[in-house]
Amino acid sequence: MKTGGTIVPGAVHRNPGAMPEPSDRDGRGTVTMGSEEGTAMMQYAVFDTAWGVFGFVAQDQRLVATFLPRARREILAAIRASWAEAVETQRLLPRFQRDIVAYFEGKPVHFSVDIDVSAMPPFHRLALEACRRIPYGRTASYGDLARAAGKPSAARAVGGAMAHNPLPLVVPCHRVLRSDGSIGGFSSPRGVAEKLRLLRLENVSLDLPADGSSVDATTAASFDGFGSASRKRRAAVAV
Numbered sequence: 001m002k003t004g005g006t007i008v009p010g011a012v013h014r015n016p017g018a019m020p021e022p023s024d025r026d027g028r029g030t031v032t033m034g035s036e037e038g039t040a041m042m043q044y045a046v047f048d049t050a051w052g053v054f055g056f057v058a059q060d061q062r063l064v065a066t067f068l069p070r071a072r073r074e075i076l077a078a079i080r081a082s083w084a085e086a087v088e089t090q091r092l093l094p095r096f097q098r099d100i101v102a103y104f105e106g107k108p109v110h111f112s113v114d115i116d117v118s119a120m121p122p123f124h125r126l127a128l129e130a131c132r133r134i135p136y137g138r139t140a141s142y143g144d145l146a147r148a149a150g151k152p153s154a155a156r157a158v159g160g161a162m163a164h165n166p167l168p169l170v171v172p173c174h175r176v177l178r179s180d181g182s183i184g185g186f187s188s189p190r191g192v193a194e195k196l197r198l199l200r201l202e203n204v205s206l207d208l209p210a211d212g213s214s215v216d217a218t219t220a221a222s223f224d225g226f227g228s229a230s231r232k233r234r235a236a237v238a239v
Contacts (some may be wrong), residue, residue, distance in 0.1 A: 042086035044079050046072055047097055049104040057083050058092055062116040065166045068188055069104070103169070106201055109138045111170045120164070123149065127161035137202040141179045155179070163187045174198040186236045 004010040038147035040060035046053055052069030057079055066080070067075045077087060096113040103109040115132075117125045134140050142162070149158065162173040168188065174195045178184045181204070186195035199206060 043089040044086045045092040051104045062114040124161035127158045128171045132171050139175045
């Protein structure tokens, strides 16, 4: 299967990313898939965007986790709960920070930062890497990603991988819809409403109410009555 970046065979056990980010020939950065123990320092940064405070954790020049905009205290609490040893480094991955700011200003951005998904189960890693290849402003289905990951009947497992995606935005799980074009779920503090907002930011054509008023907060994760995505916006995920 073609991947969106170079696969690094060895990795830190928990997922890494830090300092300036190199880019490989296809522009997506490297993807660490292995699981060796490492000792590189964990670092994190939080910074302002047009949508609020964004945060991320990195180690050994690779992203470990990203946090969509929310209250600064919530992001810091989440980081300290999982990476108590992480050190705040505000100049961490400066190009990535600029790209995130540009994204939330509505600019089409292609994230070339290196990532590490070595802590994820093997199939989840493949599904996340397939998801990373969905271009800005396009969508793919869970079934599309299952086929790209080599298991065409594993759409439900792809849904599980998206639900546990540690790198939202960089691995753009908000671009993954159900096979009938309905919205599907989204594991973020703001749920499906945030998924819709991200898709609208990218000008993805969805037959949805302008204010998202039909989203029932108690059932949003499983609600599939949002209509079809424009097929012109569906991405071909390379296998």
